[in-house]
Amino acid sequence: MKKLxxxxxxxxxxxxxxxxxxxxxxxxxxxxxxxxxxTSDYISIANDLFNYTTCxxxxxxxxxxxxxxxxxxxxxxxxxxAGKYLATDIHMIEDAECIYPADVIYAFKASTNPYDNxxxxxxxxxxLLTLTTGTYPGSTYVEFSELYINIVKESGTxxxxxxxxSIELKSSNYSAANLGVRYFVDDNGTxxxxxxxxxxxxxxxxxxxxxxxxxxxxxxxxxxxxxxxxPFDFQLSENVLNAYSISGISDDGVLAYEVVASTGGTVPAxxxxxxxxxxxxxxxxxxxxxxxxxxxxxxxNATSDAPRADxxxxxxxNMLAGTYYCNTDGTITFTRKSGTGTFNANNRELSTGKYVIxxxxxxxxxxxxxxxxxxxxxxNKAWLTIAGEFPWExxxxxxxxxxxxxxxxxxxxxxxxxxxxxxxxxxICTICADVNxxxxxxxxxxxMLINLxxxxxxxxx
Numbered sequence: 001m002k003k004l005x006x007x008x009x010x011x012x013x014x015x016x017x018x019x020x021x022x023x024x025x026x027x028x029x030x031x032x033x034x035x036x037x038x039t040s041d042y043i044s045i046a047n048d049l050f051n052y053t054t055c056x057x058x059x060x061x062x063x064x065x066x067x068x069x070x071x072x073x074x075x076x077x078x079x080x081x082a083g084k085y086l087a088t089d090i091h092m093i094e095d096a097e098c099i100y101p102a103d104v105i106y107a108f109k110a111s112t113n114p115y116d117n118x119x120x121x122x123x124x125x126x127x128l129l130t131l132t133t134g135t136y137p138g139s140t141y142v143e144f145s146e147l148y149i150n151i152v153k154e155s156g157t158x159x160x161x162x163x164x165x166s167i168e169l170k171s172s173n174y175s176a177a178n179l180g181v182r183y184f185v186d187d188n189g190t191x192x193x194x195x196x197x198x199x200x201x202x203x204x205x206x207x208x209x210x211x212x213x214x215x216x217x218x219x220x221x222x223x224x225x226x227x228x229x230x231p232f233d234f235q236l237s238e239n240v241l242n243a244y245s246i247s248g249i250s251d252d253g254v255l256a257y258e259v260v261a262s263t264g265g266t267v268p269a270x271x272x273x274x275x276x277x278x279x280x281x282x283x284x285x286x287x288x289x290x291x292x293x294x295x296x297x298x299x300x301n302a303t304s305d306a307p308r309a310d311x312x313x314x315x316x317x318n319m320l321a322g323t324y325y326c327n328t329d330g331t332i333t334f335t336r337k338s339g340t341g342t343f344n345a346n347n348r349e350l351s352t353g354k355y356v357i358x359x360x361x362x363x364x365x366x367x368x369x370x371x372x373x374x375x376x377x378x379x380n381k382a383w384l385t386i387a388g389e390f391p392w393e394x395x396x397x398x399x400x401x402x403x404x405x406x407x408x409x410x411x412x413x414x415x416x417x418x419x420x421x422x423x424x425x426x427x428i429c430t431i432c433a434d435v436n437x438x439x440x441x442x443x444x445x446x447x448m449l450i451n452l453x454x455x456x457x458x459x460x461x
Contacts, residue, residue, distance in 0.1 A: 118148030229322030
């Protein structure tokens with residue numbers, strides 16, 4: 001099976017986070033770019049490794065091989081390497097729930113000229129212009145700059161508008177190093193570049209983003225929690241109650257916290273926070289991006305190493321740390337003149353020594369060891385480097401038979417359980433209602449509950 005959500009209609013997907021009746025690229029703003037052939041695949045920024053020294057020197061054999069007639073195939077090798085770098089930095093992901101900040105991308109138009117279709121796509125602390133800007137410092141100094149993404153309307157109107165997206169990998173001062181125009185495609189779930197824009201997988205829907213969703217990970221005292229770090233200011237919607245920073249920890253492991261924002265408030269760009277939600281459903285817990293994301297400016301002096309992401313400002317009163325990337329592509333190989341070569345495509349935070357949101361051994365909300373629960377830290381998450389608990393009241397004890405969860409077992413619990421079995425409605429403690437422990441709630445539990453009350457002297461109070 002190719003992918004789980006490939007059969008979901010475009011309208012159903014757009015309803016999750018896009019602005020209605022406005023699904024086209026009309027101005028600077030937040031968008032998601034969805035492939036027309038694989039309808040749940042979105043472009044996401046996953047890394048920041050692109051490097052011209054490797055492409056031209058290691059893969060291509062050096063500029064001396066880049067003659068106009070290219071007898072050694074240097075351009076093809078360099079282009080293959082560039083394509084693999086782009087596929088490392090850009091991933092195709094399925095995101096029907098609109099919960100991944102990596103596919104929420106800010107499109108910035110390069111010019112006010114209506115005939116200029118160049119855009120910079122910004123996200124995860126970097127941008128495509130940043131990634132594709134650099135130099136090759138050989139005997140002939142070669143610059144690659146102003147490589148905006150050309151996004152052109154191909155067909156359709158409104159939400160059915162289709163676009164092509166391409167980049168011209170060219171040098172600004174040495175034409176022999178030009179690698180030509182390449183179109184963005186979704187190659188069966190992997191980002192790739194191609195010489196043609198005719199196939200359906202080279203066409204893109206552009207969905208303006210009104211909000212994105214967060215998926216809570218932990219329930220505690222009837223509220224739901226997760227952590228997040230994104231490179232833009234965002235506003236909390238009505239079901240996102242609070243965003244907390246961690247300002248300290250006591251000797252006995254109690255966390256000191258600060259409210260960064262409450263419902264309707266704004267969390268600043270780059271700040272890792274704990275989110276408190278009133279619903280466990282991602283679609284209810286919406287965050288509204290507000291400002292152009294922070295990102296590293298393109299650097300023509302970047303030669304040996306890829307430009308690194310701007311991880312945002314330092315918040316000295318916040319102990320939480322966070323990451324924008326979790327790229328586990330591993331080692332990428334490419335063909336070069338002398339055979340094969342490799343580069344390390346990983347850009348991730350190992351989970352060793354980190355603590356993530358969870359329920360502690362004492363039953364409270366806090367930060368628990370990430371390992372062995374996870375090997376690497378997911379993108380856009382936050383963590384602590386020390387364990388701790390929030391100073392909130394302990395979670396209620398689930399007492400067998402206390403169906404209505406009032407702290408005692410009585411005939412009222414029998415009534416609540418019978419009503420639940422007859423109508424499947426009403427709020428009950430399902431763990432408490434499974435009196436016989438068979439992981440099912442049936443009339444057998446009513447019988448055992450009555451026996452329990454009679455044996456233990458339960459009352460109607």
